[in-house]
Amino acid sequence: MSIQVLLDEFKAVASSPKQQLDNFKAQGKKVIGVLPYYAPEELVYAAGLVPMGMWGSNTKNISRAKEYCATFYCTIAQLALEMLLDGTMDQLDGIITPTICDTLRPMSQNYRVSMGDKMPVIFLAHPQNRFAPWGLQFTIDQYTSVKTELEKIAGKEITNDDINNAIKVYNKSRAVRREFVKLANDHCDIIKPTIRSAVLKAAWFMLKDEYTEKLEALNAELKALPVCDWQGTKVVTSGIICDNPALLAAFEENNVAIAADDVAHESRAFLWDAAEDEADAMMALAKQFAAIDYEVLLYDPKSAENRRGEFVANMVKESGAQGLVLFMQQFCDPEEMEYPYLKKALDDAGIPHIKLGIDQQMRDFGQARTAIQAFADVLELNK
Secondary structure: OHHHHHHHHHHHHOOHHHHHHHHHHHOOOOOEEEEOOOOHHHHHHHHOOEEEEEOOOOOOOOOOHHHHOOOOOHHHHHHHHHHHHHOOOOOEEEEEEEEEOOHHHHHHHHHHHHHOOOOOEEOOOOOOOOHHHEEEEEHEEEEEHHHHHHHHHHHHOHHHHHHHHHHHHHHHHHHHHHHHHHHHHHHOOOEEEEEEEHHHHHHHHOOOHHHHHHHHHHHHHHHHOOOOOOOOOOEEEEEOOOOHHHHHHHHHHHOEEEEEEEEEEOHHOOOOOOOOOOHHHHHHHHHHHHHOOOOOOOOOOHHHHOOHHHHHHHHHHHHOOEEEEEEOOOOOOHHHHHHHHHHHHHHHOOOOEEEEEEEEOOOHHHHHHHHHHHHHHHHHOOO
């Protein structure tokens, strides 16, 4: 299959989660909406259900969700609710609501109040102190609660073998996506920012084994090509999400490629595998969550050392990028509080960066385009 055909298929999936949901329902499958961040999708897959990521929308405005949400809630959370209320995603058979940040914690109850009569709303509270044995046990207890609710929806028991099989499927998917990110850097003449985003975004709307098979085919085609002699500049992107094609087009207009990313919706979602040789599969998933590092949304006992800032700065250097673009979600307290430390690490490393304030209701990117153009000019001069 040609590269263009594969890319078109990924783009079609990424642009229409409702169509994907309709397709699954037409096949008689039950589908579970999975909100950010770090929900154990493996349990959904192990139950024979379809996990579908819910990260808001770039094409909708908040209307119905205003009745349930404070105005300072981030648009990702509000637009996920909007899609449930306006009929876009109301065919789901349940949703999982993690509570990692200060918006998602109360927002979980907004989902329950607004949708609880229509579908099961499965509450998930991750521990911040997740490393100690009692932290691991808390995670297992929470995952067991999620597992119990999923078993009710699926009408079957989720066995240890089911979870182990799901872990293998997901580890393979994560590995293939990590490989794609590296290949995208080598072939940024083909994998432009909008295309790169679509390929990674499609993973949230497909069964992971089917997605992995398709991405393996794309990776094979890319590996067969010579490495691109890129004449433009390269950046690393950072933030919670940056999947708006209209905004990413500004990179392409200014000959800017994405060398790597520190984005929660993209690479941060598939950096950490679960052990495949753990006798207790639930413990394997708990240890996977405990292993997550360099994450602005999770507690770091060594945060005073600015390990995350240095990690991101090293990513820029190792990827061959000339700078970093930070997409700052409006009203995202964790990102706003972290920014001074990230800026210090980048400044200390001599890495130029820009910070763009965004939300998913933005339609006019004039200022952002100007900022990206000016930043591209600066990077070109510094090459």
